[in-house]
Amino acid sequence: MLERSTLVALIVVLGGALLLAVLNQATAAASAMHVPTYVIALAGKYLCFAMLALAVDLVWGFAGILSLGHAAFFALGGYAMGMYLMRQIGTRGVYGNAELPDFMVFLGWKSLPWFWHGFEWFGFAMLMVVLVPGVLALVFGYLAFRSRVTGVYLSIITQALTYALLLAFFRNDMGFGGNNGLTDFKDILGFNIQSDATRSALLVISAIALCAQLLVARFVVRSRFGKVLIAVRDTEARTRFLGYRPESYKLVVWVLSAVMAGIGGALYVPQVGIINPSEFSPANSIEAVIWVAVGGRGTLVGAIIGALLVNFGKTWFTGLLPEFWLYALGALFIFVTLFLPRGVMGLFTRREKLAPEPEAETPTASAAHEVTG
Amino acid sequence: MLRLPAWLMLVLLVLAPLSARAQETDDAYAALAGSAGIPSAAGFDSVRRGVEQLATSGDPRAAVVIGALQAGQLYARADRALFIKQPDGSFVDARSGAPAPDAAGLRPVRLNNAVRSAIDAALGSLRLFAPDAATRLAAAEAVFKSHDPAALPALTRALAKESDAAVKTRMQQARAAALLSSGDASEADRLAAVAMLRARGDIDARGFLASLSGQPQSVATAAAAAITAIDRQLQLWSILQSVYYGISLGSVLLLAAAGLAITFGVMGVINMAHGEMVMIGAYTTFVVQQLMRAYLPGIYAINLLLAIPLAFLVAGAIGVLVERTLIRWLYGRPLETLLATWGLSLVLQQAVRSIFGANNRDVDTPWWMSGATQLGGLTLTWNRMYIVLFAVLVLAALMAALRYTPLGLRMRAVTQNRRMAAAMGIRTPWIDALTFGLGSGVAGMAGVALSQIDNVSPNLGQGYIIDSFMVVVFGGVGNLWGTMLGALTLGIVNKFLEPVAGAVLGKIVVLVLLILFIQRRPRGMFPLKGRAVET
Amino acid sequence: MSPVEPKLSRRGLGRLGAAAATLAAVGAVRAATNEAAAQPSGGVIKVGILHSLSGTMAISETTLKDVMLMLIEQQNKKGGLLGKKLEAVVVDPASNWPLFAEKARQLISVDKCAATFGCWTSVSRKSVLPVFEELNSILFYPVQYEGQECSRNVFYTGAAPNQQAIPAVDYLMNENGVKRWVLAGTDYVYPRTTNQILEAYLKTKGVAADDIMINYTPFGHSDWQNIVASIKKFGTAGKKTAVVSTINGDANVPFYKELGNQGVKATDIPVVAFSVGEEELAGIDTKPLVGHLAAWNYFESVDNPDNKAFIDSWKTFTKNPKRTTNDPMEAHYIGFNMWVKGVEKAGTTDADAVIDALIGVSVPNLSGGYSAMMPNHHITKPVLIGEIQGDGQFNIVSQTPGLLVAQEWSPYVADTKDLIGDWRAPLRCGAFNVKTGTCTAGKKA
Secondary structure, X not given: OOOHHXXXXXXXXXXXXXXXXXXXXXXXXXXXXXXXXXXXXXXXXXXXXXXXXXXXXXXXXXXXXXXXXXXXXXXXXXXXXXXXXXXXXXXXXXXXXXXXXXXXXXXXXXXXXXXXXXXXXXXXXXXXXXXXXXXXXXXXXHHHHHOOOOHHHHHHHHHHHHHHHHHHHHOHHHOOOHHHOEEOOOEEOOEEOOOHHHHHXXXXXXXXXXXXXXXXXXXXXXOHHHHHHHHHHHOHHHHHXXXXXXXXXXXXXXXXXXXXXXXXXXXXXXXXXXXXXXXXXXXXXXXXXXHXXXXXXXXXXXXXXXXXXHHHHHHHHHHHOOOOHHHHHHHHHHHHHHHOOOHHHHHHHHHHHHOOOOOOOOOOOOHHHOOXX | OOOOOHHHHHHHHHHOOHHHHHHHHHHHHHHHHHHOOOOOHHHHHHHHHHHHHHHHHOOOOHHHHHHHHHHOOEXXXXXXXXXXXXOOOOXXXXXXXXXXOOOOOOEEOOOOHHHHHHHHHHHHHHHHHOOOHHHHHHHHHHHHHHOOHHHHHHHHHHHHHOOOHHHHXXXXXXXXHHHHHOOOOOHHHHHHHHHHHHHHOOHHHHHHHHHOOOOOHHHHHHHXXXXXXXXXXXXXXXXXXXXXXXXXXXXXHHHHHHHHHHHHHHOOOOOOOHHHHHHHHHHHHHHHHHHHHHHOHHHHHHHHHHHHHHHHHHHHHHHHHHHHHOHHHHOOOHHHHHHHHHHHHHHHHHHHHHHHOOOOXXXXXXXXXXXXXXXXXXXXXXXXXXXXXXXXXXXXXHHHHHHHOHHHHHHHHHHHOHHHHHHOOOOHHHHHHHHHHXXXXXXXXXXXXXXXXXXXXXXXXXXXXXXHHHHHHHHOOOOHHHHHHHHHHHHHHHHHHHHHHOHHHHHXXXXXXXXXHHHHOOOOOOOOOOHHHHO | OOOOOOOOOHHHHHHHHHHHOHHHHHHHHHHHHHHHHHOOOOOEEEEEEEOOOOOOOHHHHHHHHHHHHHHHHHHHXXXXXXXXXXXXXXXXXXXXXXXXXXXXHHHHHHOOOOEEEEOOOHHHXXXXXXXXXXXXXXXXXXXXXXXXXXXXXXEEOOOOHHHOHHHHHHHHXXXXXOOEEEEEEEOOHHHHHHHHHHHHHHHHOOOOHHHEEEEEEOOOOXXXXXXXXXXXXXXXXXXXXXXXXXXXXXXHHHHHHXXXXXXXXXXXXXXXXXXXXXXXXXXXXXXXXXXXXXXXXXXXXOOOHHHHHHHHHHHHHHOOOOOOOOHHHHHHHHHHHHHHHHHHHHOOOOHHHHHHHHOOOEEEEOOOEEEEEOOOOEEOEOOEEEEEOOOOOEEEEEEOOOOEOOOOOOOXXXXXXXXXXXXXXXXXXXXXXXXXXXXXXXXXX
């Protein structure tokens, strides 16, 4: 059985996306009900950020790993998708080179670097979307958890990781387009990437992916495995003394989370039309953590709400108060940490406590810590 | 236009009657007015020629006029008459030195690099006989750079009179360079000159030797050997130089991280607004300089000394305020301090942007921090030297404050065992606020130093926050010695990798090494021991 | 469901639903506002301003936003355009490249801006380019850039490499006899292209490969100690050496400070920069840097009445007598006046009509001449070379006698040497290969 918050989230995300897509596709541009493509692209972007937030919540909320480098996995997934999209441009690039992307022609490269091979196939690219973040997380996590790097030390080295990747991808010699990154995409699986229909479809696919991830994450944290995970989060030493191997539990959820972020990144790229190294910037990772905090750590659904809310606010304020929006955003973070320690989700549960309704159970703090039997 | 060859000029100087010389001086003055007005290559060429002619004309006002030209105070009228602007704004006639109250319609004589080189050379040979030894040294160096054979007679005369050993050496080197450039020196003289330059052994000597051409075979061979010898010597120095670069980078990192070592290392607050405290320190410097320029121009040179305590106070006060209003609600929730302070950093950045604008602000470097000094083959830039010194002083003061002052004692007590400290009558909330203020204040002082080497812009802090966290974590949280060693190690490793791997790759390698190091030593170089570890 | 499962109350549920459904609601609201905006809205023409006001690029771009606001205000005082008032729509893309694309889409499709003035970095332009092409709107891009692009929807009012880099190198070669070159840049596409072009150009002038040193540094590089030292060392090979700097933005201040402190004088090793203007120098004490050079199409120190009027109104507008002007500001000045003329010529703000009308439009620039919009959507420009003075201004030491036409496709890059852009009928192509007679990219039906 699904609890109500998850159910509502699933319905809203999926239903909302479908509704927007239908209103965009089925109504005339002049109609009052028409949803402009601008909104479709925006909503799609938010949903991808929600996937990143969900991934962060999974490791932070349930395994106590505060990752300040999760955007790295997001960006790696994005780059894998971007490489596929680059190969699809073919001869339609500026230089008309069928084999090499424009930036390589421009750098005077004669042949495709080895790591670009295979990305012309969609299947291979999708495999890489999962594998590249997954393998990096596996190696990094194995080393870090094995040597019991925890707490802020772990946070800082995840930051070092994403910072190192940022610098690496900035280098033009790396073969990923340097600062300009990958852009000028034409089509995906033969569909024009700029057409409204493709955008609507991508929005719906993102919604489906987000819902699937939510269900997977929920399944994981409610399983026996999830119980141990929460024990690790709360007292790692005690769990170890009980005979569990915390590092293995952490590693599994860490890799899963990286893969989820990677998928989010892969869906993000075709919708915003560009991927470049600034996605690796540590500030992006910190922001993802903030989405989770705003929504409510350790609630899964809260992460999604937080991502949608903060990004919506950002879009709104950058247009409405271009000179002052940073004040608003900064104040929001301070306000949330001071007055909403359990985030927006905490707001709902606390309200219940104040005005209990007949069918309401006594809510507990950070509710999702409790596990179904 | 015709340019007289140097030797011809010499002949003219010796032989020409006085009238011809006066004519030449007239020509020189007229030529000097060439570049007033619309810039053109011919105009600059004319000025350069004028400078060269004037320098060799023997005109008693040559040094004054060329000096005024160098300072940008030489003005020309449409009829090519020249005037010098005095410090009080009035004009004097350049030729006679008489006041020229009727000067009007003047345009400055423009300079370009070619003219500037000519000025340097001209002033060099004119000032070889200056009464002040430092001026003569600079003049000899200028002649060395120009290595104009025309300066040879003057050099020979100056050498005969020179008593200061250092100046004498410089003059001999200048003479050697001029000799090698002249067409009619003997082979033995040339070989001696090469040996003289080989003994000088610095980068300029190497550059000059490498530029030689058309020398006799033996001289060319000797010059090549000298270049090899100098290169070998410079190679050795370059290792030391890299160590110096590393130390100076390390001390910048140390300064940036020292405040964080308190707020994060000692108090456990993940203070993302740390960089903004550094930035506030830098802006305090800017404000202090502006105010002093306006109200206390007499003691402007010491503005940085005044800015240091003020930056400490301003940033420290903001730190106390932040702790009282924000951080204190979040103790025991270290990760949430991250979010709140991140929000705070956004607000502070934008606030600075609103107040001062998004552009860089101009922070002066006082004269005593500009330039560099030469120590053997080492180039030591003054600003970096002072920063190294400053970093050492800040660290020492911080350690002393923690160890020897009552406040330091209380701070340590509170961080080690809050409840016990409270039971002993320590006002822990007050101590928390002061500790956070201390950390922020130290960050503010770092801002004063960084304003000397980096942009003073709202983004200043952002550039250092990641590095600062790396340094503190690498050294071991809560350990000031660790922070210092961490900063120096990262600085030196970085500077040795940079020439090999390039700036970007070098930094990536450092980060990867850091990640691997943390895997080996999960709590940094100097881990805290005891129960504190698990909390 | 577990008994201890927290449940949302009905009210809470409603709230959650409401919060999350904002997404859908936005759509409806937006749709409604669109409806309103699509009507001729009381005689207003909207102009989009897409410059970062926060983040790393705010330092350069904020000024451009201000200059646009000033130009629009001035135009409104003159009676607006086509009898309507101009209205600036300012958004903050926050130095975030995907956000640039999002904001561009908002300006065009939500705010219905007739034209947009914006972007600074190449990557931000690349990010918004597909949006402008898809929605068929107009972007004026005011910054010198690497070329190799010619979109129908973009008007490039900054310099192409041949309008900045090559005249500067010529100057150093002829006036200072420079034989040895350091090409130092930030590692991104503009320096890479410029250096590639310069390297090819220098080789045609007989410079040996050994006499060219290329160095790239990351964005915001702040520790220049050993790079400056290696430049000094490179300069000791006995040939006159110069540095061509394409170092970007923030990294310049520490670079110049280090140059000054290590005593690299302009008379020994001159540095000519393509990204350092009055604005950047405002943050540095320039006394040790006197004589180092910059090449631009405009300097604040240009002495003519137009420029004086512009500077005066800028200082009045910003209420700051110390504000400087710089080259990208002049580019916006030219671009905005061209757009005004283009709209007047077309009699409408319709993008297609204005795009066609803009070609051939000629307006005064601030360097004392007229700049014309060419069929390749780039403008003609004079090239000025200035030496840094002690007061942070430039002393102009050389000016090209005429105006240079931009080469949007570089003749020094093998793959583009046969390409031209021409958006006039009947060619209407951004990359026309004159050898094969085909349009390789950017064809618009």
